[in-house]
Amino acid sequence: MRILLNADIGESYGPWNMGNDELLMPVIDMANIACGGHASDPVTMSKTVRLALNHKVILGAHPSYPDRLGFGRRAMAMAPFELTAHVIAQVGALQAIAKAEGAALGYVKPHGALYNTMIKDPEVMVAVMQAVAGLESNLKLMILATTRIAEHEELASRYGLSLIKEAFADRRYCSNGELQDRKIAGSVYHEWELIQAQVKQLTQSSSVTSESGKPITIHAESLCVHGDNPESVRVAQAIKDLLQA
Amino acid sequence: MRILLNADIGESYGPWNMGNDELLMPVIDMANIACGGHASDPVTMSKTVRLALNHKVILGAHPSYPDRLGFGRRAMAMAPFELTAHVIAQVGALQAIAKAEGAALGYVKPHGALYNTMIKDPEVMVAVMQAVAGLESNLKLMILATTRIAEHEELASRYGLSLIKEAFADRRYCSNGELQDRKIAGSVYHEWELIQAQVKQLTQSSSVTSESGKPITIHAESLCVHGDNPESVRVAQAIKDLLQA
């Protein structure tokens, strides 16, 4: 099965535009659609759902800590039951918008600080899993495929959830399969050679080379690409070409 | 069939409490639960849904113009498609919260300025009907039963919707069946004699006496009661006793 491309989409807010959704949507397979936590609003959600449907892209919800000004990039000290309620409400809003357009969501991918925190904090992971399990329609949960992915799959199965295992083509990995902090120089690959090499290694040997120089096993089902600017859309297209080759 | 009592419920927000939900919930049959437009947040929604379920109260969504500071009491110049998207997103959030608690919503009652504006502005009425029609699960729409109720039922049927016809025990009516503006003295009844008389007239002759002194026909399926203070809860209970007598 081909590795699918996913991207964060629909992150405009009211009068403010963000990203290049029109350019990026034709390239990707799965759209992580902002649903009001870190970005978007009901009108933007409707528009984004329709754009995704036009391009036959799988619809995903992209919930976040409720922090628009911080764009969901700051971890928040929320009790697990609070976090669960927020994730359910955000995804529920997008589900209803999708339903009104005759469509349905396929999965949930937490955004930003929530995505990172859940991998490190088991309470947050459980709070998110309980949220997704409580939602309609057997949504899958997309998380980072680390060296603890088997443990996370076991945990998910207790909540009746399936995981979508995600990897990054343009990020340097720690030896535990987590992403090296962006603040460390060299954590984000900008050179096509590095990106290309990581994609090939992921597809051909189901592994990445971590910062220690050692390969770690990662069975990725989806790769995250970006639409911040036209150049990142070109990189996304190049990754797609590589995957289809 | 007995006329059911409905009330606005779950209007707290984060650390701020409003209303007397614990006192009012045992008295009512239908809870119009705030869903983030004028009040509430995901945690408050969860708590309110559980409280309603404990008292076997029918769950309704109470969407609003998105205006927390104005508590949804100011009409907003939104395009119909914008309003539709906001209503869908608000109700969708509450539906998901309810689903996670093993429950389902039964109806939608627009709040405040939206409730009033839709009766006067056909574009807004259609925008709301389209929203409710686009939502999951055949939700009913609760609106004010005016002298134009047949026309509204005909319109609703075009969208496949059923209406719940609402009346007020404590408000003076205009001769077209709309509520007299609160700003006019005498528009809100505080005396039990006036309230009691209006309830009796609604149940016994399906009518109210309008400000012109003439009776107008109103087949009410639900009466709106309030929980602003312990006194209004006592009035609600007295109305319930009257209906059950």
Add this chain to the structure above:
Amino acid sequence: MRILLNADIGESYGPWNMGNDELLMPVIDMANIACGGHASDPVTMSKTVRLALNHKVILGAHPSYPDRLGFGRRAMAMAPFELTAHVIAQVGALQAIAKAEGAALGYVKPHGALYNTMIKDPEVMVAVMQAVAGLESNLKLMILATTRIAEHEELASRYGLSLIKEAFADRRYCSNGELQDRKIAGSVYHEWELIQAQVKQLTQSSSVTSESGKPITIHAESLCVHGDNPESVRVAQAIKDLLQA
């Protein structure tokens, strides 16, 4: 005295960028800086104040109805005392930010729907004037110079305020000196010939030709230009060149 150019500036919000402030700031004389009502946040305000200071641009506050999602373009039913308090708080926030950068504001220009409503509704005009009069430092108030400007100057003087009379180079005027509604075709001039002609008429004969074909007298002290895109910045520069010629 030369007519000065003013523009709406600093309308980004958190992670969302808007406008071309870096390009526009060198062209203008007066910056209408968003202060949290329709756009901006404290960090954006700080950055914008510093950018204006670097280019020796006069600092103005650009308060709005409190409606970020609607970008202050929707009139809101607020009581006059509510509006006054909101304008004071918004401008006060920006004043403090400016003071911390060693600078001071020179004027207030209401934004969007508030700018338009105050010309039509005397209660709103008074609410805004009372706000500006209540603020520190003898701020001036920039308003549209219509055929009723003498009446507005008289009203302002009762509150101890000076007005800055504003005109538009790219908008068609009604015969009462108000701007023709944008929704009417031809209300916004995109052709340089029309813009150039209106600037010349304003500078050479202190008048514009209204939609009725008749000239109306307007003694403009400032012209509004835009930075929505690089083209509008070029138009602003061309107007500046024309004024300096």
Add this chain to the structure above:
Amino acid sequence: MRILLNADIGESYGPWNMGNDELLMPVIDMANIACGGHASDPVTMSKTVRLALNHKVILGAHPSYPDRLGFGRRAMAMAPFELTAHVIAQVGALQAIAKAEGAALGYVKPHGALYNTMIKDPEVMVAVMQAVAGLESNLKLMILATTRIAEHEELASRYGLSLIKEAFADRRYCSNGELQDRKIAGSVYHEWELIQAQVKQLTQSSSVTSESGKPITIHAESLCVHGDNPESVRVAQAIKDLLQA
């Protein structure tokens, strides 16, 4: 000099009421007035300033991490320059409101998580001090008087600031003069005997007995009291009586 009483005041928000400001204001000497970070809005600020002026209470600003839903009780990962800008904007808004009422602020007391974090994190302390130093009118800064108060006074003097040293009558102290975490049982005193004893020790020997049983020196200039309910207002009055005895 008598120790003054301060309290958090003006924490309502739009339609939501909080606290018992009418009861508490006559009892206190200094009002920490919410200014939009964790609570309040421009109308509430105006009303609260007027209430404080009626009771001749010293006006203080009570800025917070910008987190209304969390009521400013969650520390936020903000860069120091971001925090500085937010504190300036919040206090500036209240200063302008006060000025319009013919009054001026005397001091700033950070709220909730910000109050606690600044004592532990020197970067946050400096960010707050820079904010207060950048504001108009030589505002004082109220902070917790711990065993490191001399160090904090030295730091404040570098920014030209005076501190107001605060103590708590109803909280158990750690041996470093910080407050014991509320989550630990016994951290908050509800018994009048304990509160009374701590007030007497603060006034008579400028010390409190910490959880280790040893006294620590605290020269308090102000004591924090509360208005959550009528009972806490009675405790505040009893403390005042004790101080005046």
